[in-house]
Amino acid sequence: MTTHASDKGDFLAHFYSSHKVAQETIDHFRSQPWLHQYLDDPSYRAFRVLKDTGEDFFFARTIATPTTIPHILCLNNSTIVTPPELPAGTPIPVNDSRKPAPVPEKPDCIFLINLAGPAIDGHPHVCHGGIVASILDEAIGMVTMLHTEKANGLRELFYTVNLNVTYRAPVTTPSNVIVRCWLRARQGRKYIALGQIVDKDGVVLSEAQGTWG
Template sequence: MSDTQSENSDYDHFASIPWCAPHLRGSRIITGSPRSRIVKPNGEDSLYAETLKSQSTILAMLEVYEEPESPTERVDSLKTFITLGSGLNGYPDVCHGGIVSAILDEVTNLLIPVNQQRGFIPDVPYMTAYLNTTFLMPVPTCATILAQARILKVEGRKYLSEGWIEDANGSILARAEVLYVALKSSL
């Protein structure tokens, strides 16, 4: 399946879920597959593009954000719909805590390339400096979740954000505060 087919398939998957569909509509809503879901020849992002891209792990993943009214505005928040399979279980029907943290790290990071393309964040590699995760309730598998991210502060080479995971009812299951730092040189 090509990346375009996968993106359309993911969109169609979430558009068919009643509680997800309203988030995908609107004149300024932008949707797409996260860049990390695309296989790259150098092996970058292979965790999400290959290992966690299967019927038993992450079946589908779609990022959604609202295009700011002005091209001079930064995109400060983003939603990501994710359908989790049983291959991510820690306990029966419960996502492993390490995967929950990885999802929060990934989703908060998705705001970086969106804003790099818009010229609001320097186009350099960023790496996680810290990720503080709080687990509030079990994250279910064989279920669709909504992971949201918001920029808290951009200061020099530092990019601070927060993220949280919700279930279909809007209950917050886990949250994280994440600090990314721009590298001084490429990897």
């Protein structure tokens, strides 16, 4: 299918208008004062996760239940800038897992996530490591989607090529956390991005770097 210039320019406007957030989700996160700094940041726009293509169904429906993740909201930086493509053969940057990765002043996406439990627990009141990895996979994948569709208007399907997760501290339940994600680099069809799960005190609980292509 041919992609016209107007398709590219109108992509984000159409995306936001067709992915409105449920009021009950907004109300839930509004009840958490520490999240106001994200909800009220004029640099970000909110949208729901589920897309008409059926992508992200796991995130938006399968584990969106009262005992798993009842509320999730994504805030997208409306002025995201896609980094220039790395020349072929250039080493892809890798984060030093011994310490949390430095975060851009305005990450590309910030997810607000309500973790309910107990259905997502691996131990009592501790989120299962597989769920943590899935959250990071879905959230970081959303960032690559926004960058590719912002650039192209329409796109081919992208898949997770690899995902390296570092577990730094337990992700407790019930709790509200944020997941901040950003694109680090791109090379050909490969998009390299990072994400961090952070608690209300700013502690990085888990983080991941992955490649999509």
